Amino acid sequence: MVNKKRDIALPIIIALLLILVLFAGQFFFPAIHLFGNNKQSTYQQVLELVKNKYVDPVNLDSIESVAVDELLKELDPHSNYLTPIEVTESAELLKGHFEGIGVEFSLFNDTATITYVIPNGPGEKAGIQPGDQLVSVNKHSLIRKNISTDTIRSLVRGKRNSIVNLTLVRNQQSLQLAVKRDRIPLPAIEAKYLLDSKTGYIRLERFSETSYEEFMQAVEMLKKQGAQQLILDLRGNGGGLLSEAVDIADEFLDQDKLIVYTEGNKIGKQEYRSRRPGQFENGKIFLLIDEFSASASEVLAGAIQDWCRGKIIGRTSFGKGLVQEEYNLSNGGALRLTVARYYTPLGRCIQLPYQQMDTLQKNRYFITPCKDTLRAENGITPHIKIPSTTDTTLLASVTIMNALSRINQFSFEYYQQNISRLTKKNSPQSLLTDKELLKDIWEKWIRSEKIATTSPLAYSSVEKQFLTERILATIARYKWRSNGYYQILNANDSTLRVAMKLINQ
Template sequence: MKRKFVQGTPSREVWLPLLLSAVMILGMYIGYRFATGQPNKKIFKKDRVTALQEALDIIRTRYVDSVQIDTLEGNAIREMMSELDPHSVYLPPAELKEANEDLSGNFEGIGVEFNQIRDTVNITYVIEGGPSDKAGLLIGDQIIKVDSNNLTGKSINSFKIRNLIRGERGSPAKLEIMRSGKVLPITVIRGNIPTPSISAAYMMDKTTAFIKLDRFTNTTYREFMEAAEGLKKQGMTQLIFDLRSNGGGYMDQAIQIADEFLSGDKLIVYTQGVNSPKTEYRCKRPGIFENGKLAVLVDELSASASEILAGALQDWDRATIIGRRTFGKGLVQEPFLLSDGSAMRLTIARYYTPIGRSIQKPYTGGKKVYMDEVWERYATGQLYYADSNKVSNGKVYKTHGGRTVYGGGGIMPDVFVGLDTSNYSREINMLFLNGSFNDFVFHYYLDNKKILDPYPNPQVYTQQFDPAQSMWIQFTNWVKKDTINLSGVPAFEKAKVEQRMEAQLARFKWRDSGFYQVMNTKDTLVLTALKELAK
């Protein structure tokens, strides 16, 4: 099966592994099938030796020194791809493996989350029932060594740590753990570790549910259905669906979720390119939430598959889109494996919303200008003021209900909510950037592990826990080691920091769901959505 991949964010380019079909006569490749079942019958035929191949052959046979031809080929491919659109990329084998894991919905490892605090790897979460939990690892343990590799010191970074603790399922990871001043040898048998794409799904009140979706992975639709079915049983009749900072992923997952909100055989999206015929994707089955009130939250980092979903719901007047203009990535990539284990992810088509909108923003100025466009929105006030939130040359469309919407540069929200202009002071920003804030909350939790025990759920915790009484004074003393004085912090800023402390602390017991349940009580977009749903 071959899948259309529409993930694209300003920071990363990632996609899943595909099954390579049989290599046929003289280098021709039979294409893959799309996830929708449509055959891809592209055949690559080598009719003649190209100038590029001639140059590589001459270098291989005549160059004065030995040379890594594979490296030259990779650099040449990468340079060619740079002349195309910003989302066509070349991935060497090592990068391809990591890219595949990011959207597979799982990986093979030991099942912990970690944070590097003052050059030491601290375990901040142990997945319940996972390999590390079975081996007896605890939150607060420090990983000193993995398979005789030292994990202390400034030379160790997150990438190296992750590569050392991940590995083939069933293989042993021999760890040295520092716990309460003692070094313990613990062997963990690596296993398959799930990476959920939904970070929060809960009832905000008796009828209103909230779902936070981080990305569209191989397991997203299944996760969504499990969450939606559970929430309906709890009384969900209206939903806030949070797609903020969701950079996309698999197009088929977004289409399947859209089908759960739209009735009949409505068009969800269609794709078309010079070498790719128009292909429509329509609703196929009755949806789990076709009639309840729906609000979708988006921002400038919502991209690709997120925009497909938001655009379809907006075109059919099914949801109220709330937030800020989305990223503007409307290109479809198809992966092609190369003979050396590397791959190209090539843009083959544009996608269009049901009423024909292309939301792809211009990229004629080059990749850097394209990616920096989001920062330009900060500079020009587009993220703060509704009047400047529209694309100046965006084409005007009408939804099926007659409302005005725009194409040519992202999905414009129906209800604009600007960024909070009450920024943190320099002192507070410094604490977030240098890790002191997270370091403090982590150690506060280790010193007060039982503090969360009395609270049965995040709602009760949010109502009763007061960080001003238990954490703020300790925090102000903690940061004095960084020569930072918080005595003059304004009251509104202190309140924001306290809420984040409360949310970070909740994460240790209730994971990301607890974090969002705390933060959502004062989140401007969430509060706006609640008002819209109440109309």
Template sequence: MKRFFVLLPILFILTQTSVFADESKQERDIYRDLETFANVLTLIQQYYVDEIDSSKVVNGAINGMLGSLDPHSAYMTPEDFKDLEEETSGSFTGIGIEISMRDGVLTAVAPIEGTPAEKQGIKSGDQLIRINGELTKTMTLLEAVKKLRGAKGTPVTITVHRQEWKEPKDFTLIREAIPLVSVKYTELEPGFAYIRVSNFQATTTKDLRNALKNLKKKHPLQGAILDLRNNPGGLLDQAVKVADIFLDKGVIVSTKGRHKEEQMVFKAHPGEGYSDFPLVVLVNGGSASGSEIVAGALQDHKRGIILGTTTFGKGSVQTILPLPEGAGLRLTTAKYYTPSGDSIQATGIKPDMVVPLTAAVEAKADPPPPLKTVREKDLPRHFKNEKDVKKQPENQDESGEGGDQEENFQKMEDIRQMARRLEQDNQLRTAFITLKSLSLASGQHRSKE
């Protein structure tokens, strides 16, 4: 307690010294404001009705100070700092939703694929009014995150307002371990790849390279769909490296801040070998930050067709600054710009092809739609055409797949799942049609019928 009483004369001396040293008016104003803060703190200590926890009051002042800057700057306690490290390394326990402050309201940026939030139907743009009955209006972003997270298997109730609803609705979700597998992939057809990047974490670039190598081993790549929908971002360097995989030259993104170290330009490097096939990039209102960097770079360099709806519009860079005793400061230090020099802050990336997700497709199909894309040749143990039988290598069995029956059934299940997705997801379906058209136009597609 006593250290705060000592602060006043020290600050007074510093103020007087700054005047005698003819320092700038701004510096004098800072010392004057600090003196005001110390006076207020002292009066609280002396006269507040209950004895106060000084640390709690000071932390509240710090959070208030950062909250006056922008929605993404925040003070992190040692516990918050540890949670951040866990999240970027690959997992955390919670409901699986990226949140932000929009116009002072806690807003869902995107649910993470396969998590309780996505399964319960939480969408990008949903406003979280309450968490366990407590109003979120007075919460900081990190306080809200902490309340949403918790022990595995425990419930949390969120009150959600959506623009088209007349009244807010309550959702009770059970917290789970959220594994952040950032890259998933499959073939839509031989040579046509579907790659889903759900966020940018420490292993994303490595995982994407492995995915492309595995796809290339199966068939020469004739085209790919890169799905960045509901990708809330993550590590800046990983987003840059992901864009670099598909580009062989030019600027990917530039950042501009107040200081020289924030003036950076990130450029593509030749040699990845994935810049010569058609590419369609899927985005929506939940695509933010890092995913906007990737989409913006590919769009400006005309490397791919951007398809979907306008992205979230987060065009700022946060730097994590460590503080003593394990705490940290997440501070907005720069804004980033696409290769053409445009800032996407609050405007987002506008798609080349605007394709909203239709309400009919958005609804869950019950029963599942017919599977139009599964053909006779895809079925395990199908009869061979006589011409194919004559050409069959001696080391293959009747299935034509090397005798691994379990692998055949898995392949069939993958085909069924993708067929169902194409039926239900009009954006993905449009992207696939567009991709095949681009492949035909480029002369890469060769019929294998």
């Protein structure tokens, strides 16, 4: 009897679920029309792309009634649907520029405060200054509780050559400014400077359309300053464009060396090889990676490691060995679909194992020309592993995290109040050696913290050093931009210290 009831109920339940999926598709994807429209729906487009492009064979019969997001979850961790807003934001990062007014701002006490104005940018040309408070954009008031930076950013940005009308407050006086938007660069390289007389340092934040060009400019500058060896910092670099990683790898490898190859069920094997004389084929090269180094970062690290071209130092990388292509959908969104795996020159796919439709053979090992044994999956394992630092432990502290949330405002106000003193400094390192400055910053920080929090302040010496360095780094950013910021933080960086010791042996 129970079985008969179940047999009757099951088709009804399935039918109801199918109807729910269809109407859920209507709700989340307006481009999907159930009736009276011959235009191919978003859902149908996704199914067609999965059928024709996905890396492995797929039995669509078992999943074709599932909504787009659920469908993609059945595939792998990196195939995903992007909303129209996400498409725009992703495109800006990959293109290496956006269209706006060329200012940076932070929310201090629920008020958008301008913290930096790009020289010769549209904001500076219109008269915007650091310290100005932004109170309205095109008559949209920004003076309200819990307004988000994303909301403000979306109002300020817009098409190139369009006009945005701003209301600002400066020295308690209201200002009305019309700013003509323009193209604003998003640099991929955050820092480039000499660590010593012969060692250059480059921190690459992402692989965007401008990464290779920026990298070449940085290498040229460092070589002119005397650099003979290079430390390339890929920590926190989540990847980007494969082509940019290939071009940068080409600068380190001899001609016609395999850098990476891709292969999928619907896409044949495609090889990417070094094809020109590189600018840094002979000097020592060390790469720094961590658990957030992924995708294109791992392509570059894998090529360097497989060819024994340099040393990898840090922590095991993320483990993303899948290649996505982006397909525009009719609703303005996009499908980012895995179409292939990428393999290092030795044939390693370093993808972290996943439970979905993963068909990759596990537990494979490879021997390099220099007799190193390398594992295939689970990311790039460094030659020299650096354990988690004190910083990692501190970042787990609620007290420290709360303090970090207030550092931006304190550092900006301190910089503005002491700008005449700080402009006399000729390098970021000079901040670290000024004992009077360090004492003054800490005393004023403690004073401001007593006002901001009711919790008792009892920082350990390690916590004091950690917070002082971040305050100094933030102050250095206002004067020397990200180059100054990383010069402060790198001064006591344990991974970089090990790299420097080894590269100079």
